[in-house]
Amino acid sequence: MEQARTALAERIAERRAGVGDPRALVGEMRRSVLLVPSVGGGLWSARSGGVRWVCAFTDEVALARFALLHGPGDRPMDYAALLGARIVDEIVPGLDEPAGLAVDIATEDGAMFFPPVTGVVPDTAAVDAEVEGDGRGR
Secondary structure (H helix, E strand, C coil): CCCCCCHHHHHHHHHHCCCCCHHHHHHHHHHCEEEEEEECCEECEEEECCEEEEEEECCHHHHHHHHHHHCCCCCCCCEEEEEHHHHHHHHHHHCCCCEEEEECCCCCCCCEEECCCECCECHHHCCCCECCCCCCEC
16 A cells, blocks of 8 residues: 655655646745654764755655665664754754755655755855855855
């Protein structure tokens, strides 16, 4: 029996198919409870392309796919359940480096990246925001 997808997973599928509203996708991400693996007292993240990506998952099935590849072997993977808004509004800016949110990265044809740009993260953490006084981005 196949598990029903979360509302966020449905919006991601729409955008990957080239339909749907990107603003609705960001709104759904902000309202969704995401599962973020934790390791050593911190949240799991990876660096790629000059950006630190906080890795999060829409449900336990998506998290389990990731855990098979990156988990602690025979032990369950610890995780925190956090609102997407908390991740992008509080955690990402607190990293003090360009950072975004990567969702469902172990799901074939289901991953979505929310980059550190205005409209996704606060302007203070956005790489495309104007820096006060010099007219350049962060």
